[in-house]
Amino acid sequence: MTMMMDSAQTEPAMQTGVAQFAQPSNSYQIKRAGGRPLRFDGSELAMAMSYTPAIPYWYEINLYRTTQQGFVAAIRLFHQAEDQQDTVRAWEAATLDEAIEQLITYDAAQDVPLGVEFNLATAPASETGALALQLLAQISDVRQHYGSLIGEFLYDLENGQ
Secondary structure, eight states, X not given: OOOOEEESSOOOOOOSSOEXXXXXXXXXXXXXXXXXXXXXXEEEEEEEEOOOTTSSEEEEEEEEEETTSOEEEEEEEEESSTTSOOEEEEEEESSHHHHHHHHHHOOGGGGOOOOSOOOTTTSOHHHXXXXXXXXXXXXXXXXXXXXXHHHHHXXXXXXXX
């Protein structure tokens, strides 16, 4: 798997649920697909991870406060299979509410790959329909998976856990 974030200092061990930190400022560089790395100094406010051994992928959500009093929200998608590329999406926000809104409105459906070679011009209608139903099921599963994680993240964030 490819590590998507390089931190100048060692990170605390990953934990299930939301972990809140009262750390001094660290330097972060978050690699983003198709864009420049996001570099900032700050501290991690909260983190949640959805790792389950039975599922071939998992999400990690991070929320940071920058030393300039801004915020960074990051969503990482990891895969158990070594031949699949892990991805990260990260956004800068002026307020905590804007950063949380980025996490809430993220649509995990964009993380579902087509996964098959498909020629629409020559495929029979039954095959096209079956593929569409399979994709709809995968989209529903990934949205539910991410939705559960963001719900847990927000609950823990509100309750100081």
